[in-house]
Amino acid sequence: MLEIKKLSKKYNNKIIFKEANLTLNGGQILGLIGINGSGKSTLINCCLDLVKVDLGNILINGKEHTKLKDEDKLKIGIVAESIPLIDSLDARRYLKFIGEIYKMENELLNHRIESLLAYFFSENDNLKETIDNFSTGMRKKLLICSSMLHAPDLLFLDEPFSGLDEVSRRKVLNILKDYSNNKRSILITSHNSELLESIVTDVAVIENYNIINYGSIQNVTNNFQVSLREFLNDKFIDSSVLNISW
Numbered sequence: 130m131l132e133i134k135k136l137s138k139k140y141n142n143k144i145i146f147k148e149a150n151l152t153l154n155g156g157q158i159l160g161l162i163g164i165n166g167s168g169k170s171t172l173i174n175c176c177l178d179l180v181k182v183d184l185g186n187i188l189i190n191g192k193e194h195t196k197l198k199d200e201d202k203l204k205i206g207i208v209a210e211s212i213p214l215i216d217s218l219d220a221r222r223y224l225k226f227i228g229e230i231y232k233m234e235n236e237l238l239n240h241r242i243e244s245l246l247a248y249f250f251s252e253n254d255n256l257k258e259t260i261d262n263f264s265t266g267m268r269k270k271l272l273i274c275s276s277m278l279h280a281p282d283l284l285f286l287d288e289p290f291s292g293l294d295e296v297s298r299r300k301v302l303n304i305l306k307d308y309s310n311n312k313r314s315i316l317i318t319s320h321n322s323e324l325l326e327s328i329v330t331d332v333a334v335i336e337n338y339n340i341i342n343y344g345s346i347q348n349v350t351n352n353f354q355v356s357l358r359e360f361l362n363d364k365f366i367d368s369s370v371l372n373i374s375w
């Protein structure tokens with residue numbers, strides 16, 4: 130479904146990836162983990178051809194990512210900071226616009242819009258207001274709605290939980306569990322290891338300009354006998370360098 134082969138990427142002279150590989154198969158929910166600035170968003174933006182790769186190949190459903198046709202793109206959904214909302218529209222009109230881009234049939238589109246809005250928003254949220262009046266969390270929830278509207282096979286979710294309250298985070302987890310099946314794949318980045326642990330099937334970590342696929346979440350937690358959070362703490366936190374005179 131997604132295959133990244135020997136991806137190399139630099140910004141100016143700064144290396145982000147050096148011959149990095151990653152495979153995401155149908156049915157997998159892959160948690161992509163890395164410290165700030167390690168390249169998680171860059172990787173997603175490369176897959177979406179929003180950022181050019183220097184070397185290597187990215188295949189989406191077997192096709193070179195730069196050569197996807199419109200019908201191939203209909204199978205992809207995205208939550209990313211780089212995807213803007215249209216501030217002058219209200220939520221329904223925005224989702225309608227997105228659904229029309231995805232060539233959705235009208236009745237199905239209206240049904241999905243109402244179901245998703247009812248799921249994510251409460252009566253206290255004034256959905257008649259234009260998006261420029263939305264809070265950070267409302268914007269994020271609307272982005273999530275738009276990413277799933279057309280039921281894509283491949284979802285890229287860059288920090289879907291950030292800016293969300295606890296209830297909304299649980300709602301995102303629940304809808305992803307409900308949505309995932311053996312044909313759909315999700316690549317998800319998050320700094321919240323507990324949320325990730327409860328949803329992902331697989332774990333990959335960006336390390337030394339490469340992507341280390343640690344395999345299934347059971348492998349990670351069983352092999353290392355720790356939770357994902359402890360695994361990441363051990364990997365990334367070196368308390369010995371905490372040397373501050375207070």
Ligand SMILES: Nc1ncnc2c1ncn2[C@@H]1O[C@H](COP(=O)(O)OP(=O)(O)OP(=O)(O)O)[C@@H](O)[C@H]1O
Nearest residue numbers: 140141143145163164165166167168169170171172
């Ligand atoms: N357009 C750009 N031009 C130059 N450097 C960039 C650009 N975008 C990102 N970078 C650099 O590339 C590195 C990776 O950034 P990226 O945003 O992909 O990391 P990230 O893992 O998503 O980080 P975070 O967890 O903080 O969101 C960072 O050092 C960042 O400064």
